[in-house]
Amino acid sequence: MNILVIGGGGREHAVIKALKKNGSVEKIYALPGNGGIAADAECYPVKATDLDGIVNFTKTHRVDFAVVTPDDPLVLGCVDRLEAEGIPCFGPRANAAIIEGSKVFSKNLMKKYNIPTAESETFTDADSAIAYLKKGSFPAVIKADGLALGKGVIIAQNFNEAEAAVREIMCDKVFGASGNQILIEEFLTGPEVSVLSFTDGKTVVPMVSSMDHKRAGDNDTGLNTGGMGTVAPNPYYTEKIAEECYKTIFLPTVSAMNAEGRTFQGCLYFGLMLTPKGPKVIEYNCRFGDPETQVVLPLLQSDLLTIMQAVRAGTLSSCEVKFKKGAACCVVLASEGYPQKYETGFEITFPQTAENESVYVAGAKLENGKLLTSGGRVLGAVAAAESLKEAVTGAYALAERIGFANAYKRKDIGRRALAAIEEK
Secondary structure, eight states, X not given: OEEEEEEOSHHHHHHHHHHTTSTTOOEEEEEEOXXXXXXXXXXXXXXXXXXXXXXXXXXXXXXXXEEEOSHHHHHHTHXXXXXXXXXXXXXXXXXXXXXXXXXXXXXXXXXXXTOOBOOEEEESSHHHHHHHHHTSOSSEEEEESSOOTTOOEEEESSHHHHHHHHIIIIISOTTGGGGSSEEEEEOOOSOEEEEEEEEOSSOEEEOOOBEEOOEEEGGGEEEEOSOSEEEESOTTOOHHHHHHHIIIIIHHHHHHHHHTTOOOOEEEEEEEEEETTEEEEEEEESSOOTTTHHXXXXXXXXXXXXXXXXXXHTOGGGSOOOBOSSEEEEEEEEETTTTSSOOOOOBOBOOOOOTTEEEEESSEEEETTEXXXXXXXXXXXXXXXXXXXXXXXXXXXXXXXXXXXXEEOOSOTTHHHHHHHHHO
């Protein structure tokens, strides 16, 4: 089989390495891929959002199955276009990917079908939103409706911050058309949990839970990033809470999408807050999370391609999906200065990795046979082990063996999770 993977980050590298384990896979194409992915797939410089370019590529290369991983091409209808060409895909069609593409849509869905989430109001003009905020309480959460590279959510501590956020999103259009509508939500408290799930529109199979570390600095300080590291499983997500989420959130969401004529097939990501009043949905994503995928897939015992094909065929209920016991940790090595100004072009040196270790490359390019840094988040150093403590130690040990100038990493990935385990 020839597999096509759309995307070019650390998440895609993790997906490609997992797909390679299937013996029937002859070749994997990555569009656009990156310099590190090139060690595991044939990369071609076609942007993930260039749907015409992607379709044209499939006409000149034999593709038996496609995996569309980033949010942008999914929302734009990449799966619809490829399926129209007769290429089976893993990933939701555009009318289902809207669950991430529009926060207003997903919030209205949750309200209509009584899926627990934060109280909110929707606004289409800045003046009305600001008038509402004058009467509100703080902190408050301001969300741009559409995709915004993970940066469209602002937690405002007071009215001045909230007003500035509204004006930036709705008047200055810092996120473009994504800010034509906004949500103003109540501020929820509690541990955050990420749960990726496979679903064919009927069956929902949650994967191992995880905990992301979004802030650039230690102790959750500094600016929000695309994610500086992850651990799995998340110790706050107990079996009892998992059962509650399955009954009150996961199944009802899939059923609600069916009722709306938007059957979701692919990876549905649940961003949850475990509040004092129970689990609530913070956000949905229509794809694998990044860098959550980098700790979840190393724990997957079953074959990923087989699962993806079952999702596409609607036969997930009869497909084995097993995860290993134990834990995994991902430490992101970034360019110093990320997520603001940073320098690139530094050579990366890799160590030999053990069976329980992986290096997933996100921002690197090949130049004259050398792998050079080319992005903010450069790579993820991942280790799996029997315990979370061993996984964290292993991931940091691996990170220390990877070399490139200007490297930066947080020093406390997994610390909060380990503290939670000790408290039990």
